[in-house]
Amino acid sequence: MNFAFALRRMRRSWRQLAVLLIGICLVTAFFALPPLYVRAMVQSGIRFTLDSAPAERLTLTLINPQPFAPADWSFITAQLGDLVGGLTRIARSAAAFGGFSYQYGEPTTELTPRSEFSFHAYAFSDIEKHLRVLEGRLPMRLAPPDSPERIALTEEERIDKGIGMYSTGDVEAVIGVEAARQSGYGIGTRFAIGEFPANRVVVHIVGIVEAADPDDLLWQGNRRALEGEVIQVGLTDRQYQLAFIVTEGAYSDWIAKATQTLRSGQNNSYVWLIRLNGQAVTADTLSTMRERLKFVVDKLTADYRGLLSANPLLRDLDRYVDQVARTEPPLILLAGAVLLLMLYHLITTVSLYLQTQAEEWAALSSRGASVGQLVRLQALTMLILCVIGAILGAPLALLLLNALWLIGPLGAAQGGAPIAGIPANAYWLSALAAAAAFIMLSAPALPSARRSLAQFKQLAARPPQLPTWRRYALDLILIVVGLGFIARLLFFVEGDLGQTLSLLLDNPPGLVQRIVDGAARTGGLSDPFNLLGAGLLLSGMALLWLRLFPALLALISLFTRRSNGLTAPLSIWNVERDPSHYAQLVLLLIGTLALGTAALGLSHTREIGAWAAARAVTGGAVRVVLDGRDAPDLDAWRALPEVRGAESILRLESAQQAGTVSYTLLGLPLQRFSATFPETAQALMPLQGQDIAVRRTFNRQTRQPAEVSVVPAVISERLAREVGAAQRPDRQPLRIGNEAVIELLLPNNTRWPVHFRVMNVVRSFPSLNESQQFLLMEQAHLGRLIFATPATALVVRPVPNEIWLDLPQGAPSAALQAQIAAQTGYQSALYAWESYTDLLREPLPAAVAGMLYAGFWVSLLLSVLDFAFYLAVTARRRALSFAVLRALGWDANQIWALLAVEQTALIAPALVVGIGLGVLLAYVILPFLTLFGGVALSLPSAGLLGVLLALLAAFAALIGAVAWWLRRMEIHRALRLGEE
Known part of the structure; x- marks a missing residue:
């Protein structure tokens, strides 16, 4: 039983194995979806937050009492890379300092009370970009104090060079329009600054300016540079503090020392406004940028004592990293719970596949093939399929994400397209799902390999045995254990189970709100026992339905036996004769419907709650x-x-x-x-x-x-x-x-x-x-x-x-917004739609609803594959009986009706049970999603009807295909197949 033999068998059964491979790929794609889904939502949220963020939220502000070293900028650009969008440097006095009016020829070595002002000094990088000259010109950097140009040995040289008491200005400066109005200073005015004689500087005003862009971030917190400041002195007096602007070079040459005060000494602040490029932050670079930003600030804080920083972007990045940490683990846990249902789909398909191979396996066993050889044959076949599924899982998950973005509950709220690329953990999850599928698909080979040809013929002639879960009452055990976990959750809400149960009966929405408020005690979706309780309870109820299913068929048969026609009684008899044969398919259908109902209910409830919460924040629409x-x-x-x-x-x-x-x-x-x-x-x-x-x-x-x-x-x-x-x-x-x-x-x-x-x-x-x-x-x-x-x-x-x-729920039109702004007395407007779209971007509830939605569609596809495989296998097996009916005079429509009634007997009750379990699942998950608006669960009738129609259309198409195949089969050919 070598690799070549396995490939020959796979070539011979390529159709069945192709169906099984599609199912494996769907399963691995679904389990690889959570990191992609969270990544896409985080990317959408980051883009919305940063693209609409004001400039101050995309600015790293560093305030240092000491000058920054040139190497600091190289360090910042090396660490942040593309995140750096530009730099504006500001040097300013931390507090007002003394000065006096200067008169040519008078010494400046003593401070005289010849000025009613104290002063603030400012210097900006790229001064020509930030200031517009109204009169005069921008300042220039004059010779520094240690320049040979400022060395004079005689009074004539001092007069000639304009230094000392004959200074024509050591520093050139400009002042704002308001500063000029308040002080009376203008072009040509000179004044002396500095509270220490050795630091005195003569300032010469050479221009009157205004802000080139009054809304520039530079002027937020630095408006005083243009306007000065009026301060309260005592109880009744006020004093004006004049501000002037010089070049960066002049500030470092002269002003930095002149600002020193008698009280506090050093009196300078050096500010770096680092503009950050929001486009450099993506869901993939989120953690890296966060760590680098934090490292830059921590390093500079350690290097410069007293450094202050303002980093709004880091807070946003921290929030998104925290959201990912809170969302991804519960989402993977939820996907794991849904994965169990999908693995059951695969087990059903492989069981049908093994039934088609049972005769061959029995023959091989009778000819001396060992159990180990047969199991290895099956394991090798499944290994090849699962390896392919593991490789294709992550790329297919990306395709699935794009499809969900177009038709799912998230795309309308997020807008745009999801981020391209596949994270590494998606491949790991795909491989993990493939490994689980390999184990589950290989296990059924063991009992099949133990049957000889004689045992195979005996089993074909005997009625089927009760399934294992029914023999050991697994359904009742799961219900009891699930109720135990639910009771544990309810106990943590109030600490009193009886009081919580009373609240459950009297006020279910109130209980939901209590669970939301007590998320720290209940654990939410991060506590695996909460989700485990819901999963066990729902699984137990689904199995309990299968236990009751034969009794329901027996009850229906009491009525159909009284019918004069043959179609209904024969259909019900076929199902009633072997109800356990249909049990797996019914259980899968119930699970699929439960996922779809829960996804639609949670999405609809979330939209209603978010709109109610947005209206509550705004005040109306x-x-x-x-x-x-x-x-x-x-x-x-x-x-x-x-x-x-x-x-x-x-x-x-x-x-x-x-x-x-x-x-x-x-x-x-x-x-x-x-x-x-x-x-x-x-x-x-x-x-x-x-x-x-x-x-x-x-x-x-x-x-x-x-x-x-x-x-x-x-x-x-x-x-x-x-x-x-x-x-x-x-x-x-x-x-x-x-x-x-x-x-x-x-x-x-x-x-x-x-x-x-x-x-x-x-x-x-x-x-x-x-x-x-x-x-x-x-x-x-x-x-x-x-x-x-x-x-x-x-x-x-x-x-x-x-x-x-x-207003109706939805985005207000541009025409309405324009008319609102044109109304008499209008000042501003706040729209609930803006808060609504922001609330819909909350990752955890959006991801849970989206994953359930994805789980429904993947499970639906798997159900269609299962039923198609089942119908293909059983159609050949029942070809003889259908040929006999054709010989008795039945036409193709009657055969189609027979199949339709059989499937209706399976599907119709499962629809009711599946929807009921979906509602229960949504109620269990609802409190953990921190939904908004305090609303109870709401089911969208149109969406639910669409789910039902999709199921019915798929199964009707399958039944029609089987009926068409049977119609084409000739009677003598069917009889010959029956003899075989």
């Missing part, structure tokens, strides 16, 4: 900020295209001040608001029909009786905690019915007391998150509160300053 000058025309807003509803909001926020609590008040038109935005109805319902109450109190400041208006309001949980701790005697949070007061800081630095009565407490509200302290009230009530305090009415206008729009 679009939140438009108005200037608040005039009341908005709601009819005009509602007439915009695509707009289903529009409501005006009055938003008041505390003025920002350190040490002051920030509050937000929302005035809502309650009668219409809940109808336009139904997600707010439950929170706002207690406000319906409520009115402001008037309480009599005593004003301690005026020592007069006073009336206080108490407004009914819905408050946030945080406000309830904070205000309750401050105002309730028991320090407990505010509860419904409690009255309290907050003070809102107004822009004029006055405080406005707002008295309210708690009608409801909510965790969050659209446009307001759980970390904020907010109050919701009727818009008219908020206006009455404002007018009730004349001082407040002078500062706050009770005019709506926001418009919330309700």
Whole structure:
């Protein structure tokens, strides 16, 4: 039984082995898919993040109290390579320093109070690119202090060379327009800087400039270089600090020493703004770039004491690396669970293949072939196929990824095409799947090799035995063990299994949210026991269905026997006669449907949840900020295209001040608001029909009786905690019915007391998150509160300053965005679609839904291959019976109907069971995906119908092909095959 003999047998059975090879390649491709899928999502997320990132997020900022060495730039470019996009150097004084007005001929060795300004000095690389000259010219680098040009032995030489007390300027500088206006300085003005006599420098202004690009990143944090700065001195006085700009050479020659102060000594900061090229960061270079960026910063921090760095890109890269670390292992674990189903597909196919070879094997065994020789023959055949599958698995996975990107749940959200190339771990996973397939495909050869020719004929004449799993009640064991793991998960949610079960029965969405909130305790998909419990439970229920399947057929046969026709009774009898023969195919069909149902359910639920979460972040589908000058025309807003509803909001926020609590008040038109935005109805319902109450109190400041208006309001949980701790005697949070007061800081630095009565407490509200302290009230009530305090009415206008729009789920058109921007009072707009697309890029839920989707299609293809193989094998075996029926007068349509009824008896119940198990699988996985919006599982009816139609169409085509083949077979040929 050598290699040549195995190849001859493979050539003889090339059709069956080709089908088996296709199945092996599909399995290896699926298991090699997780790293490709995660890589593609990370690449899409990186591109979206970096391509839309502002310039400051793609800038590495290094601030050093010492000058950088020239070798540092060579080190940075060598480490970061293509990631480096450019460098801007800044030298500046860290704090203001002293100086005075300079007069020609007067000594500069003593500091005199002849200037009302202190000074800031700046120098920029490529100064001509950053500044636009309005008057005069840009500065030039003059002779440094140690230059021979500055050596003078006599007073005449000092006058002639313009140095010392006769200086015409040691350094040339320019100032900004605002600096010139504030200081009164202009071209030709000279002043002296330096608090130490030895460091004095005369600065000569040679130009007035402005920023060439005011939006350049250079001016963020350096605007003072053009405008100077006004600082508070004492309680009432202010002082202007003048800033001037010199060349880099002049700064190192003269200014670096002149900036020293009497108090702190060295007073310089050297800033490097390193522009980073986002295109150099891909999913493949992510970890490398992260490590190199971190190494560069750590090395420079060690070399320069006091160096500060700002590296926003490193934070983004850390986030993506962490996402990969959290996503890939659970995804591979999930793919491994689905791989078991696919291996079962292969076992079914190879079992059918071995049935076609059983007679030959029995003959070889009877002629002296040993069991070991036959097993090695099968193992060698499967090894050749599995090696081919291992090699082709990763490339096929890339093709599968591209197909999923076009038709799957991820492509629409991510856009573009997935990144090219195949990572090394995809090949390893492909090889691992091929090794598992080799073991599973070789194992069935052992019982077949032990049968002699006599045993083969005996088995052909005897009814089949019960399968092993049924003899040992494996289905019941799997269900019990799976329930045990599910109970373990539920126990970790609350620490009380009984309470969790009660929550499961009363409020399933609430239980899902509890599991999401307690991800640290439950472990999520990273805990293999959570997924194992779901897999065991579903497998046990599928096997339990197979145990009940014969009883169901017996029940159906009671009705079909009463039929006058022959088709239905004969079809059911064929299946009922040997139900275990169909058991494997039914089990595979159930698993395939479960994967498809779960994938569709999770994807649909994720889209609904992400849209709900995006609306919650935004406030409707679009939140438009108005200037608040005039009341908005709601009819005009509602007439915009695509707009289903529009409501005006009055938003008041505390003025920002350190040490002051920030509050937000929302005035809502309650009668219409809940109808336009139904997600707010439950929170706002207690406000319906409520009115402001008037309480009599005593004003301690005026020592007069006073009336206080108490407004009914819905408050946030945080406000309830904070205000309750401050105002309730028991320090407990505010509860419904409690009255309290907050003070809102107004822009004029006055405080406005707002008295309210708690009608409801909510965790969050659209446009307001759980970390904020907010109050919701009727818009008219908020206006009455404002007018009730004349001082407040002078500062706050009770005019709506926001418009919330309700749109269908989807991207707003460019025409709508243009019309929104053209509306009266428009200032800015926030679109929920932007948050929605960002949420859909969350790797773990997208990857799990996508892998289940991929698993469904691969499993569907394997099921089609299995059924095709099964029909090809059994059609030849049943050719005699069909020929007899043809001889009795049956036509081809009746034979097709017979096959159709047989397959319907198999498929129809499996469809129901498969969908039910898919729903259960989706419910089990749902809490671990950290879905958004707090929504429960939702199944898309159109998608589910499409899955069913795809299955039915595939099996109908297979049955039609078999019927066509039988129709072409002549009766005498079929009888001759039957005699053989």
